[in-house]
Amino acid sequence: MNQDKKIAVLLPCYNEALTVEKVIKDYKEAFPTADIYVYDNNSTDGTGEIAKKAGAIVKREYAQGKGNVIRAMFKDIDADCYIMADGDDTNPPVPEMADMILRGEAEMVIGDRLSSTYFTENKRPFHNTGNRMVRGLINTLFDVNVTDIMTGSRAFSYTFVKTFPVLSKGFEIETEMTIHAAAHNLRMVEVPTNYRDRPEGSESKLNTYSDGAKVLGTIARLFKEYKPMAFFGLFALIFLIISICLFVPVFNEYFATGLVPRFPTLIVAGFLLIIGLLLFMCGLILEVIVKKNRQIFELFYIRTKR
Structure with a gap:
């Protein structure tokens, strides 16, 4: 990994007090020269304080929703490579993703959970079905071949981050990223990553039906806008x-x-x-x-x- 290049690890968090410290530690070990940013999205369980004690740069985003947090991160932070991960400890760090960005091999690297342990670790069967449906729709409508559309484990180039107009407010942001790259012919590469389910006591913020409907609405909107x-x-x-x-x-x-x-x-x-x-x-x-x-x-x- 090029030591002269700046790497920023982006961790959008909402009530992740149980896992955020471990996530920060893992990413510090994987990317020792990186700046770890935690954007606290109105947590009520002390997530921000725990992250600060763990050595992260903590900022607060008051507009609720993952899309709003990513918009703030992309606007505020300058780096040569951006590593995005969830604060729930489901996505182990993969240094290879940063290497591919820094070598110029891709504008976005996607951590592919579905080709490894996702379907055995994930305990929510409707999420598995939803992932397959969304993947099939996007691959068909936008003529791409992406395995894991909705993963929160990604790496980006500076160019991608500064030319990506974030319009989504919530969890449909990952879908928007993939469609944006496909529509503008930006090179995407997938790297298989392990997936582990949330530890006991940690609750997902996803709502299978309402968030699934928002994702499908985003696909329809972007299909209309791009094609x-x-x-x-x-x-x-x-x-x-x-x-x-x-x-x-x-x-x-x-x-x-x-x-x-x-x-x-x-x-x-x-x-x-x-x-x-x-x-x-x-x-x-x-x-x-x-x-x-x-x-x-x-x-x-x-x-x-x-």
């Missing part, structure tokens, strides 16, 4: 098919009898056809805007590159 032609084109096709299905029987009746007895059906078919064409045009116009935004991003990305 508007595909998004609006899909709905345009649906309206077009329904319109044709309604119109064909009326058309056949007209040729057979010369009469149009079902005017309401014909009118509805016409309206659906118009809606489909409008959706197609929206997708076409937005696709041009997205392409222009990508060109602007590339210029900004080049200027930010160290």
Whole structure:
């Protein structure tokens, strides 16, 4: 590891008094020259005080939610390599992740739990199902091949951190990071990491259903924003098919009898056809805007590159 490069370990924490000290110790041993940052997200169990005693640089983020914490971290901290981990002691440090960033092999390195011990260690079966569903959706919609979409164990380059617009407020932030990298052709590499479930007495802040719904909403929103032609084109096709299905029987009746007895059906078919064409045009116009935004991003990305 290059000793001249600055490494920052980022630990967003909310009520992790039981584990935060051990996490800080483990990451200090793995990255002895790194600065350890703990951002306390309104903890009520003394997490911040424990982290400070353990030698971390502690700051407080008052806007609740992991996405808000990551936004503050990315804004405040300058480093050549950023290591992000959860404060719940589920992600052991992997020095190889920092090495890959510092060698310029990737803009984001993802700690892949799902290829190792996640499905045997994790005691929440709906989380396993949710991970598979989210992975399948993103890989299909954005044409990538990422195994672990929602892991909190990641490493980033300076360029990624300073060009990533954090829009999510909560746990959907990891999904947003992955889609951002995929949409802007930023190199992602996965490194298998071990996963261990939370120790007894430590409670997860994730809500399987509400947070899962937010993640799916984030995927839909980003698919619309990054691939508007595909998004609006899909709905345009649906309206077009329904319109044709309604119109064909009326058309056949007209040729057979010369009469149009079902005017309401014909009118509805016409309206659906118009809606489909409008959706197609929206997708076409937005696709041009997205392409222009990508060109602007590339210029900004080049200027930010160290």
